[in-house]
Amino acid sequence: MNVRSFQLSDYQPLTALLEEVLSEECYGLTMEAFARQLSWDSELVLVAVEHTEIVGMIIGTIDQNKGYYYRIAVSPHHRSKGVGKSLISGLRQRFQQRGVSKILIAADEHNEPVLPLYEAMGYATTDFFRSFQKLSIVAG
Template identity: 50%
Template sequence: MLIRSFQLSDYAATSRLLEEVLTGECFEETMDAFANQLSWDSELIMVAVQDGDIVGAIIGTIDNCRGYYYRIAVRSYENEQDVNAGLIQALNKRFDARGVRSVVVPLDPHNETLVPMYRSLGYEDRHFETAVNNKLSILSS
């Protein structure tokens, strides 16, 4: 498996993955944020590629030296946890290079189900933040 920066040629495959993995409402919200983040800072979008297929993606952003995992989506299969961990680790390297001092997982209704996965990777309650009005806007870095 290869974790790398999103490339414009990944757009169609990443969009299909998001549509496949996310609920309808979450997909629509995520596509808006995805487009915004692409225009602001595409370096904070990472993809996981296996056998030439995009099997995972993470969309991050930075605001005031805080890194946010806006959305992570991974196709379900046997090493899903490894893909999640790899995407998070790759994005954290980007955050570190940019001087991010803390990482936050915004808890909207779509991310709440991922709390056990984040906890299994060592994240604690202090890393979670409830999104205002159940929404978190992607902010430019």
């Protein structure tokens, strides 16, 4: 499996993956944040590729020297195989290269099911960023 930056040729398979794994509401919010992040800094949108298939993705952003994991999605057929951990590690590496002062996890109702994954990777509940504002509006 290879984790790399999003490329324009990934758009169709990536949106198909998101449609498959996210609720309709979450898909809409994620696509807004995805488009916004691509316009700001496409290096913080990573995909996991197994052979030629996109099997996962993660969107991150940096705001005021803090890195945020915004959304992660993994194909149901590739879960529990380390894809999510590889994506989180890849994005953490990007954050560290950029010298962010703190890394936080956007914890909205759509991310609740994956918070244990972040905890298993050493993040604490104090690293979860809960806000009534959309992160995509706050970050920039």
